Amino acid sequence: MYRIRFHGRGGQGMKTASRMLGSAFFAEGFEVQDAPRYGAERRGAPIFAYVRADRAPINERGIIRQPDLVIVADDSLVAVPAAGVLGGMTSDTVLLINSHESPDTWRHRLNAQSTILVLPEPFEPEDHAELPYAGAACAGAAAQLLGVIPWASMEQALRHELAELAPAVIETNVTRARTAFERMEPHRGCVREGRAVSAADYVPPNWVEVPFEAARISAPAIHAPATSVEVKTGLWRTLRPVIDYDRCSRCWWVCSSFCPDSAINVDAAGRPEIDYDHCKGCMICVAQCPPHAIETIPEHDAQAAEGGKE
Amino acid sequence: MSAREAMIKRMKDLPSTHLLGTGTPMCAGCGGLEALHEVYDVLGENSVFVNAAGCMTLLSVYPFTPFRGSWLYTAMASAPAGAQGVRDALDILLEKKRVTKAEDLEVAVLTGDGAAYGMGLSATSGAIERNLDFLYLCYDNEGYGNTGQQYSGATPHAAKTATSGGPRGFAGYKKDLFAIWVAHKPAYVATVVGAEPLDLARKIEKAKQLTGPRLIIALAPCPPGWGYDPKDSVDIGRLAVRTGVWPLKEYVDGKVVHTKIPHPRRPVEEYLSKQGRFAHLFAPKRNEALLAQLQAKVDAYWAQVSE
Numbered sequence: 001m002y003r004i005r006f007h008g009r010g011g012q013g014m015k016t017a018s019r020m021l022g023s024a025f026f027a028e029g030f031e032v033q034d035a036p037r038y039g040a041e042r043r044g045a046p047i048f049a050y051v052r053a054d055r056a057p058i059n060e061r062g063i064i065r066q067p068d069l070v071i072v073a074d075d076s077l078v079a080v081p082a083a084g085v086l087g088g089m090t091s092d093t094v095l096l097i098n099s100h101e102s103p104d105t106w107r108h109r110l111n112a113q114s115t116i117l118v119l120p121e122p123f124e125p126e127d128h129a130e131l132p133y134a135g136a137a138c139a140g141a142a143a144q145l146l147g148v149i150p151w152a153s154m155e156q157a158l159r160h161e162l163a164e165l166a167p168a169v170i171e172t173n174v175t176r177a178r179t180a181f182e183r184m185e186p187h188r189g190c191v192r193e194g195r196a197v198s199a200a201d202y203v204p205p206n207w208v209e210v211p212f213e214a215a216r217i218s219a220p221a222i223h224a225p226a227t228s229v230e231v232k233t234g235l236w237r238t239l240r241p242v243i244d245y246d247r248c249s250r251c252w253w254v255c256s257s258f259c260p261d262s263a264i265n266v267d268a269a270g271r272p273e274i275d276y277d278h279c280k281g282c283m284i285c286v287a288q289c290p291p292h293a294i295e296t297i298p299e300h301d302a303q304a305a306e307g308g309k310e
Numbered sequence: 311m312s313a314r315e316a317m318i319k320r321m322k323d324l325p326s327t328h329l330l331g332t333g334t335p336m337c338a339g340c341g342g343l344e345a346l347h348e349v350y351d352v353l354g355e356n357s358v359f360v361n362a363a364g365c366m367t368l369l370s371v372y373p374f375t376p377f378r379g380s381w382l383y384t385a386m387a388s389a390p391a392g393a394q395g396v397r398d399a400l401d402i403l404l405e406k407k408r409v410t411k412a413e414d415l416e417v418a419v420l421t422g423d424g425a426a427y428g429m430g431l432s433a434t435s436g437a438i439e440r441n442l443d444f445l446y447l448c449y450d451n452e453g454y455g456n457t458g459q460q461y462s463g464a465t466p467h468a469a470k471t472a473t474s475g476g477p478r479g480f481a482g483y484k485k486d487l488f489a490i491w492v493a494h495k496p497a498y499v500a501t502v503v504g505a506e507p508l509d510l511a512r513k514i515e516k517a518k519q520l521t522g523p524r525l526i527i528a529l530a531p532c533p534p535g536w537g538y539d540p541k542d543s544v545d546i547g548r549l550a551v552r553t554g555v556w557p558l559k560e561y562v563d564g565k566v567v568h569t570k571i572p573h574p575r576r577p578v579e580e581y582l583s584k585q586g587r588f589a590h591l592f593a594p595k596r597n598e599a600l601l602a603q604l605q606a607k608v609d610a611y612w613a614q615v616s617e
């Protein structure tokens with residue numbers, strides 16, 4: 001059985017990529033599962049989707065823990081633990097990253113024995129949330145690396161999944177998928193099918209036995225206010241707003257009131273401060289600041305300038 | 311200019327630190343979350359939220375919550391019934407002196423438009439009929455946002471949704487929930503939008519002083535559902551007001567008053583053209599007839615508003 005996991009940010013088309021690949025497998029006579037992980041698939045948030053394909057009926061369910069192929073549409077996710085990109089990878093897993101850095105750099109950085117390949121975007125976008133064709137490119141590359149999906153089936157699946165879009169957009173997607181497919185030609189078929197896993201070999205996790213208790217005790221009550229601050233939604237950010245305090249007129253309320261996420265607070269002197277642990281990078285503050293005192297910096301540049309936030 | 315100065319002074323009265331916690335799973339630029347955080351700042355932490363299924367259900371996912379008080383999740387049609395139960399329980403505790411007047415809580419219903427304009431309508435009608443003392447906040451993103459923006463009773467005519475495509479978009483018309491609620495003669499009904507925080511804060515303050523059913527509809531610009539860049543959320547909310555598409559008004563003491571009459575009213579097109587869900591009105595060819603129809607509908611609304 002082939003087990004493929006796609007990683008990206010909400011909006012980068014990984015769900016569509018999994019569907020395109022799943023349909024192509026299906027056209028080749030495989031049994032297929034493809035699904036995004038259901039949850040808060042918000043723009044910029046780390047998400048994943050997966051595909052299982054086999055010649056025999058698939059009895060496995062749930063998320064893929066031991067992938068044969070991992071595809072990452074956004075290289076900034078590799079270092080984000082919450083994204084779980086490296087989870088369950090072994091030396092047999094092939095890792096394909098949409099990145100401008102070399103496979104050697106990644107191998108060194110990750111200290112990994114796996115086959116690592118890169119598929120650079122043809123241009124470096126300022127905002128990584130804008131990778132409109134990444135899904136098609138990732139699916140096209142995957143088809144080639146698997147070696148069991150000819151281009152014709154991939155193209156047909158792609159046209160089928162994107163049928164609702166404007167003709168020009170479909171053609172660009174096809175071209176991007178085809179380019180990625182061709183680029184991966186030297187690595188054709190490098191992904192090997194993973195072992196069949198029998199339910200008999202299943203080892204349950206170390207469950208904690210919880211006795212049956214009255215709802216007063218067992219209900220999932222939260223005993224502290226505003227615990228959501230523990231969730232670092234700053235990870236979603238692909239653009240970073242930065243306040244130029246020389247230009248900020250201490251208007252008091254504009255950026256702070258409009259920020260949907262309560263991520264800008266103003267001190268008694270009227271000085272606003274952005275909470276980067278939680279700012280999702282919506283950039284409403286940039287658009288609304290009356291003296292235009294808030295600038296936009298691509299998050300990957302900001303992090304590079306900080307010396308890489310690992 | 312004294313009125314304007316007074317207004318600016320009031321703007322400085324808007325809170326500069328916020329009660330609603332950060333770290334929620336709402337989309338970047340969510341207009342509903344913007345309205346909620348502005349409402350919560352005024353409403354205060356002595357409140358219980360009763361939340362029907364929708365995007366905002368994801369606010370409180372154990373063990374995380376942005377609220378400082380309790381939160382109850384109900385089925386999509388039943389939030390006002392849930393609020394009745396919470397209010398009754400509080401009243402019993404007050405009567406038994408297990409809760410003091412100072413410890414009493416404001417019961418607030420929080421639902422999307424799918425619930426408010428559709429399957430939650432009868433529970434709301436019943437709650438108003440029983441004169442339930444509660445506040446209802448509907449964040450209106452004009453569709454079933456959480457499940458991928460299918461159309462709802464709040465979807466505007468001609469908008470594209472996941473279930474209304476084609477060159478003419480949604481064939482139905484946005485239901486007038488304000489009028490439906492007002493027909494019940496509750497204590498208070500108002501429309502707000504996060505892009506007008508001062509108008510919103512004043513209305514929530516007013517609602518807070520009243521007892522009985524108080525119902526608020528917040529237009530909630532939704533980047534993924536409406537098809538625009540998250541940074542434009544506030545501009546789009548403001549344009550909804552300035553083009554007259556979203557009239558800001560309140561119903562109190564048996565009268566409807568418009569709180570912000572747009573002068574001059576900008577062409578509706580300015581609002582529509584910024585959103586992907588109306589793109590088919592402009593390309594491949596401008597649909598002059600449909601654009602004129604949408605403008606005429608807004609004009610007709612304002613023609614019957616006396617200033």
Ligand SMILES: Cc1ncc(C[n+]2csc(CCOP(=O)(O)OP(=O)(O)O)c2C)c(N)n1
Nearest residue numbers: 363364365386422423424425453454455456
């Ligand atoms: C009775 C029922 N039907 C369908 C659903 C699935 N569902 C969950 S959220 C949602 C959309 C609700 O739309 P709305 O009230 O506008 O809130 P939004 O998602 O836009 O925030 C639906 C249909 C449900 N939870 N309950």
Ligand code: SF4
Nearest residue numbers: 336337340365455532
């Ligand atoms: S889908 Fe729309 S309403 Fe729902 S969280 Fe996202 S922006 Fe807000």
Ligand SMILES: [Mg+2]
Nearest residue numbers: 422423453455
């Ligand atoms: Mg909705």
